[in-house]
Amino acid sequence: MNKIRKELKVSAIENGTVIDHIPTKSVFQVIRILNLDNIENQVLFSTNLDSKKYGKKGLIKVSDKYFKPEEVNKIALVAPSATLIEIKDYQVRLKKSVEIPKQIFKFVKCVNPNCITNYENITTKFDVSIEDNGDIKLWCKYCDKYTAKDNIVFI
Amino acid sequence: MKNRSLVSINDYTKKEWIILLDLAEKFEKNPRQKILENYVVATLFFEPSTRTRLSFESAATRLGAKIVGFTDSSSSSVKKGESLNDTILTVSNYSDIIVMRHPRDGSARYASEVSPIPIINAGDGANQHPTQTLLDLYSIRKTQGTLDNLNIAFIGDLKYGRTVHSLVIALCEFNTTFHLVSPVELKLPSYVKQHIKNNNLKYYQYTELNEVIPKADILYMTRIQKERFLDPIEYEKVKNAYVLKNSMLEKAKDNLKILHPLPRVNEITIDVDANPKAYYFQQALNGVYVRQALLASILGVK
Numbered sequence: 001m002n003k004i005r006k007e008l009k010v011s012a013i014e015n016g017t018v019i020d021h022i023p024t025k026s027v028f029q030v031i032r033i034l035n036l037d038n039i040e041n042q043v044l045f046s047t048n049l050d051s052k053k054y055g056k057k058g059l060i061k062v063s064d065k066y067f068k069p070e071e072v073n074k075i076a077l078v079a080p081s082a083t084l085i086e087i088k089d090y091q092v093r094l095k096k097s098v099e100i101p102k103q104i105f106k107f108v109k110c111v112n113p114n115c116i117t118n119y120e121n122i123t124t125k126f127d128v129s130i131e132d133n134g135d136i137k138l139w140c141k142y143c144d145k146y147t148a149k150d151n152i153v154f155i
Numbered sequence: 156m157k158n159r160s161l162v163s164i165n166d167y168t169k170k171e172w173i174i175l176l177d178l179a180e181k182f183e184k185n186p187r188q189k190i191l192e193n194y195v196v197a198t199l200f201f202e203p204s205t206r207t208r209l210s211f212e213s214a215a216t217r218l219g220a221k222i223v224g225f226t227d228s229s230s231s232s233v234k235k236g237e238s239l240n241d242t243i244l245t246v247s248n249y250s251d252i253i254v255m256r257h258p259r260d261g262s263a264r265y266a267s268e269v270s271p272i273p274i275i276n277a278g279d280g281a282n283q284h285p286t287q288t289l290l291d292l293y294s295i296r297k298t299q300g301t302l303d304n305l306n307i308a309f310i311g312d313l314k315y316g317r318t319v320h321s322l323v324i325a326l327c328e329f330n331t332t333f334h335l336v337s338p339v340e341l342k343l344p345s346y347v348k349q350h351i352k353n354n355n356l357k358y359y360q361y362t363e364l365n366e367v368i369p370k371a372d373i374l375y376m377t378r379i380q381k382e383r384f385l386d387p388i389e390y391e392k393v394k395n396a397y398v399l400k401n402s403m404l405e406k407a408k409d410n411l412k413i414l415h416p417l418p419r420v421n422e423i424t425i426d427v428d429a430n431p432k433a434y435y436f437q438q439a440l441n442g443v444y445v446r447q448a449l450l451a452s453i454l455g456v457k
C-alpha cells in the first residue's frame with residue numbers, strides 16, 4: 001500500500017483508476033482500446049518506468065473513471081500483466097490483476113475473411129488459449145479458425 | 156441424436172458414429188421405407204452443390220419425406236438481402252429439419268444457434284462437411300470389415316482439403332496408421348499432424364505415390380487444384396505426379412480399395428474404374444444410406 005501511495009504522489013488523483021504494470025510497448029494500444037484519446041476525463045500516462053518485476057513498464061491514470069469488467073477484458077488481451085487500482089478520495093479502494101478471460105464475446109473481430117461473423121450481424125465468440133511462448137490466441141466458435149495475438153482487431 | 160444438430164463431426168461421439176453406420180447398413184439392405192412420410196426436410200443451398208443436394212434429397216425422398224428449399228441463393232429471398240437469421244427462422248416454420256450448404260465458414264454453427272429445429276451441415280465454406288466424413292467411414296468399414304488398425308494413405312492436396320482433415324481426425328479414434336503423399340507445398344497442416352501425435356499414432360510422409368501402394372488398405376485420392384499454386388509452373392510439375400493408373404496397382408494388397416470424394420478430374424485414370432479395387436462410385440452411393448440414417452436418427456424415428 002505504501003509503495004503505491006509513493007508512486008501516486010507525483011500526480012495523485014482524487015478519484016479514478018490507475019492501470020499499472022502495462023508492458024511499455026502496449027501503453028498506446030491500451031489507450032486506443034479503452035478509447036482514452038476520445039474522453040473528457042484527465043488522462044496521464046508514462047512509459048519506460050523502472051519496474052522490479054518487469055524491467056520496464058507503463059502506467060496510465062484516468063481521473064473520475066472506473067472500468068466495467070468487459071472493458072477490463074479488452075486490456076487483458078494486450079496487457080495480461082496489468083493491475084487495476086481504483087482510487088476514491090485519494091485512497092486505494094480496490095486493487096486487482098487483470099485476468100485473461102476464458103472466453104471473449106463481442107469486441108474482437110475474427111481474422112478469417114470468410115467467417116460468417118464478418119458478413120452477418122453476429123456477436124463474435126472466442127475461446128482464449130495461451131501459446132507456448134505465452135501469447136494469447138483466440139479460437140472462433142463459428143469458423144474454427146485461430147486469431148493470433150498480433151492479428152487481434154477490436155470492433 | 157434426436158433433435159441434435161450436426162455441424163461438425165465432433166458434435167457426435169464415436170459411439171454415435173458407429174450407431175449411425177450400423178443404421179446406414181440397414182438402410183442399404185432396405186433403402187425404401189416410408190418412415191418419414193409426415194416430415195418436411197428443407198434443403199437450403201446458399202451455394203450450388205448438385206452432388207450433395209441430390210444425395211440428401213434422394214435419402215429423404217426414399218424415406219417418404221417431402222422436400223422444400225432452394226438450390227442456390229440467386230433464386231431466393233437471400234438475394235434480396237435477407238439475413239441468415241431471418242431465412243432460418245422463416246424456413247423453420249415450414250419444415251422439421253434443415254439441411255444447409257453455405258459459402259461462409261461458421262454459417263452452419265450460427266444457424267444451429269438461432270434455429271428452433273435441427274440443422275445438418277452440408278458444407279460451410281472451407282470449414283466442415285461432416286456427412287462426407289461419415290460416408291467415408293462407412294465406405295472404409297464396409298470394404299475392410301473394420302475401422303480399426305488400418306493403413307490408410309491420403310494422396311494429393313492434403314493442405315486445403317477439409318475432407319481429408321476431418322477424416323484424419325476421425326480416424327485417430329481407430330488406431331489408424333497414416334501414409335501422407337503430397338507435394339511439399341500441399342502437406343497436411345501441422346495442427347492435424349499434431350492431433351495424430353496426441354493420439355500416439357504414426358504417420359509417414361511421402362512425395363512419391365508408388366512407394367505407398369503396397370502398404371495401404373485404403374488409397375484416399377484427392378484433386379490437386381491449379382488455384383492452390385502461386386506459380387503455374389509448379390502446378391504443371393506436380394499435377395501428373397499424383398495420378399493413379401491401373402498399371403500401378405499390381406503390387407497392391409488384395410483388400411486395397413480406392414476412395415475419392417469426387418468429382419475427379421484426372422487424378423485417377425479411367426482404366427482404374429474397371430478394377431474391382433475402384434470404390435469411389437459406390438462410396439458416393441453410400442452417402443445416401445448414411446444420410447438416411449442421419450435424418451431418421453435426428454428426427455427420432457429410428
Ligand SMILES: [Zn+2]
Pocket residue numbers: 110111112115116117140141142143144145261
Ligand atoms: Zn470466425
